[in-house]
Amino acid sequence: MIWYPYAQMKTIETPVKISSAKGVHLYTENGHDLIDSVSSWWSVIHGYNNSEINDAIKEQLDKFAHVMLGGLTHDPVQNLSDKLAVWLPGDLDYCFFSDSGSVAVEVALKMALQFNTNRGSDRNIILALEHAYHGDTFKAMEVGDDEDYHFAFGSSNEKKRGVIHIPTEIPALEDAFGKYADRMSCFIVEPLLQGAGGMRMYDVSFLERARQLCDENDVLLIFDEVATGFGRTGNRFVADIVLPDILVLGKALTGGYIGHAVTVANRRVWNGFLSDDPTHALMHGPTFMGNALACTAALKSIELFERGNYLEKIKHIEEITRRELRGFSSDKIKEIRIMGGCVCIEVNDENDLVGFQKYAYEHGVFSRPFLKYMYAMVPYIIEEWELVKILDVMKSWYNS
Ligand SMILES: Cc1ncc(COP(=O)(O)O)c(C=O)c1O
Incomplete structure (x- = not known):
């Protein structure tokens, strides 16, 4: 039996099984293609399966x-x-x-x-x-x-x-x-x-x-x-x-x-x-x-x-993130914070994020919010359309 992290094992939801991964994409056993917004706890900066x-x-x-x-x-x-x-x-x-x-x-x-x-x-x-x-x-x-x-x-x-x-x-x-x-x-x-x-x-x-x-x-x-x-x-x-x-x-x-x-x-x-x-x-x-x-x-x-001139890539990630979130608000949101390759939407009530992980999964994104924080820390090699998709999924949650 695997004892999973930060989890009550009596009520844990079955983790998503990954069978392969490439770039910012995680491919699940049952055929889902998920864009990873977490970089495996913020570590996979070059994406998955980098040939070099x-x-x-x-x-x-x-x-x-x-x-x-x-x-x-x-x-x-x-x-x-x-x-x-x-x-x-x-x-x-x-x-x-x-x-x-x-x-x-x-x-x-x-x-x-x-x-x-x-x-x-x-x-x-x-x-x-x-x-x-x-x-x-x-x-x-x-x-x-x-x-x-x-x-x-x-x-x-x-x-x-x-x-x-x-x-x-x-x-x-x-x-x-x-x-x-x-x-x-x-x-x-x-x-x-x-x-x-x-x-x-x-x-x-x-x-x-x-x-x-x-x-x-x-x-x-x-x-x-x-x-x-x-x-x-x-x-x-x-x-x-x-x-x-x-x-x-x-x-x-x-x-x-x-x-x-x-x-x-x-x-x-x-x-x-x-x-x-x-x-x-x-x-x-x-x-x-x-x-x-x-x-x-x-x-x-x-x-x-x-x-790979990564600092430029990160600057670009920050610019896209700011552009996509400019003017975005909801009465559920306490604050939106952006710095470099990190964006966080803090909500007033953590119950407002219950179900978001599943919603993101259904929309082709892997996300793992915690407490009152919905966030993305993407691999730096992400393409613009992939980042925009992540941010769209985050935003659309508040209208769902
Ligand atoms: C700032 C900071 N320090 C230390 C750690 C612990 O690192 P590890 O999980 O590799 O033990 C973490 C993990 O998230 C972290 O964010």
Whole structure:
């Protein structure tokens, strides 16, 4: 029996069975052609079944699929870490690989906390954002602020001890630094776009002020760009405009082919672990870190991203989305938000989205709204007519 994600297994609707996929199209077992508006949880940026990524993986597969990084290394992981070091901004050069975004967030937090203990400081408060989502593992849940996902574990202050959540407002940020800065190890954010917490968008000035305050108070700034990285906000990375000390990437890292993630530290964080004292080492090591097939897919995905002028593609997606939604409204809608390759229609009452997934399916679109949020995060290779179709289906729901 498969235990499906985020689902009450007693009442779950039968998932749609996919038998093949190409570009932005998912083909179901019973002959439906669905345009995918979700990019398989925002990861499949080049669409499905990309022949270049397929070929790269097949070539590596003939050499080996995986060897552990404990005591061994290989070209795909070395090439990917070299590529990220030159491709990512500033001195974000030190790559710790892992198998999922949640684990990469755990690693980032571990780095920040141990960076302090290694230098004899007992800073152990973590600053985070209201409505944050950083994954489903335990520390990621603690820095997260979304009881819609993690209600089963309660929201007691006891559980969140050591984590302070603030809204994305500069006065609240300044206030938190005023109160806690000398005990704070790090500030973790999903920059500009908070995904699973409701596709909430905020201004870069908040991040600029956060950078200043972190510098002034010796606090590490962590960007969780698992969702926002690789162009989703219209920027290649938000880290290109405000530089964090630690950057977390996942999802689109491999073009959505194979679960993999990376926690990238700057030189200062890296230096904080170099020591003759063995207890200063970072004690973490996922079995599949640096998996050779995943690294190969990631290298090819980055090559496609660069070669295909993806930032222009994303700009075009944003322009079409704005054009198609201009003037659109309904009394059920609270707000329409658009940023780069993300559009979200927030409704006033989540009951107003009940049935939309089925409606979209019947109209040839795969969608997966959650709570009060109907959204699209499409693969960047989408054609204009395909995107317009998705947006038409979203709009027509309100008149159905
Ligand atoms: C911002 C952010 N961080 C972390 C994660 C967790 O990534 P994974 O599902 O690969 O563990 C997600 C997943 O949606 C995410 O959106």
